[in-house]
Amino acid sequence: MSADAGGAIDSWKVSLPCTRAEAEAIDAGLIDIDAVLMTSEEVEDDRERWRLDAYLERAPDAAMLAAIRALVPSAADIEPVVEALGAQDWVTLSQQGLEPIREGRFVVHTSAHPVAPPPGGRAFLIDAGRAFGTGHHATTSGCLAMLDALAGQHFANVIDIGTGTGLLAFAAAHLWPDAAVTATDIDPAAIAVTAENAAANSIAGLKLIVADGTLDDAIVAAAPYDLVIANILAGPLMSMAPELAAIAAADATILLAGLLETQRAELVAAFEACGCTLEAADRRGDWTILRLKAGATRFVPATPPDPKGRDGWALDI
Template identity: 70%
Template sequence: MSDSWKLTLPCTRAEAEAINAGAIEIDAVLMTTELVEDDLERWQLDAYSECEPDARMIAAVRALVPSAAGVAPVIVALTDADWVAMSQQGLEPIREGRFVVYTEAHPIVPGAGERGFLINAGQAFGTGHHATTSGCLAMLDTLSDRQFAKVIDLGTGTGLLAFAARHLWPDAQVTATDIDPVAIEVTRENAALNAVDGVDLIVADGARHPLITAAGPYDLIIANILAGPLIAMAPEIAAIAGPHATIVLAGLLAAQAEAVQAAYRAAGCTVEQADTRGDWTILRLTAAAEPVTGLASNDEGRENWARDI
């Protein structure tokens, strides 16, 4: 039995840019690729799924690329390959502020004053190439002149944002958590690969785990997840925040930003900055001077912590 599947159709650049994955009800991760540089007609759409594409999924994906009408989709079973790694092959190094993120396939020597992180594509989200992760790196870089004693990265993925925080605030207590044990193992491996130490790792669903609350309150909270869980977790994230703590939120589409902001305003937080990158928004907030009481988390909104690539 295959672990995952890939459905491929040709498309144009206009079709690729028009795809809004957050507004499409397709149980697959969508990736678009420029096949020929500067050729507006030679693009490709790949849909990665854990289930074999059925007629409904094929029709839904085909509807996104009218130019491929009449073209038979290529469907491949990815039995022995990790679909996340395959979808991220060939990623070029990126620079955000003082940070350089690269893979073994595209090594780079960081320049003076830069901190490089080798983060290979794999089973966890967060190579730095998605706008949410790179946006968080940029946001953290702008906070480098502040002092933080306790930092937590909720939904750490590969550990990249926790590593960046560790670099910026070497004296801080840094904690990285994820609901997925695989992600925590990946973070542990990446920490060794990048000579990062002193990051506490916790497998946890949200921010209510006893080890998380016991180590708090935190004066910097990073959560690069998805809009639904971010909204559901607003009360518990506010509860572990120290007075006037800084909160960085990402993983939300620009169209979802107002709903996320409203949830955190209700929890006593103040929105300080919104950085929109394409379809995605990164928020910086300040927590209340005192936790807002009487708020309950919405467990229904916490069910899906899946991350976009």
């Protein structure tokens, strides 16, 4: 793309409202459209208030507008907002949120912003793409900080539920190289991305499973886990509290994220009902990351877990 010194139009943006489900479908799929697609929350933790922005190198014609509208059926009756952008506008927008993040011994970067690891630490290459968890959301970076703080402890069996890009599982594998580390996600595309990221970061030995929560025979067979990580959303975490507690070993550490501070008390109560106790909390803006300790004896749920009432639980982070 190019623009002359007088500020000629260099690119275009088409914007439409969408739901989170539509945003996830866009982000998780290989969309055959000649545009760069970006989705974002307009209202935190509101599944219906998201936005799609499509960036193009030329003015959109009727066919392109129709193709973009087809991605977000909920906006079928809404006229898209079409904006002309200059070169500097495009460069700035396309680089937003891509700078490396640092949490303790970890640094997370994209291909566009390579960086060396800190002394004694580890750098992870995680490009934004078809799955969630680049480290730039407060929930993921907060989980990295929580894991870094646990480095002096020993864990032998770790599970990361809702792994997204695999980042938290990679951090656990680095901290505890002798541990068995399992990464799961309800979305097959996320598991495919995790496998790609593991190869790019030379992470070997991860067990990858497509599963809804803990509802997989391989997950149950490998229990109990002495470290359980779940960076999802508050509603699903509350409904999954019995099953997460059930796969945890006695006195296991449980890291929970994806919840707003306003949801903390209700979520803690749900896990206290399963014998867990709150040990630490890290508030980052509106979001809170929790570290809990499982009970001294393994929790046995009164009824089997029922996935039917769950809300979608992949978090865009």
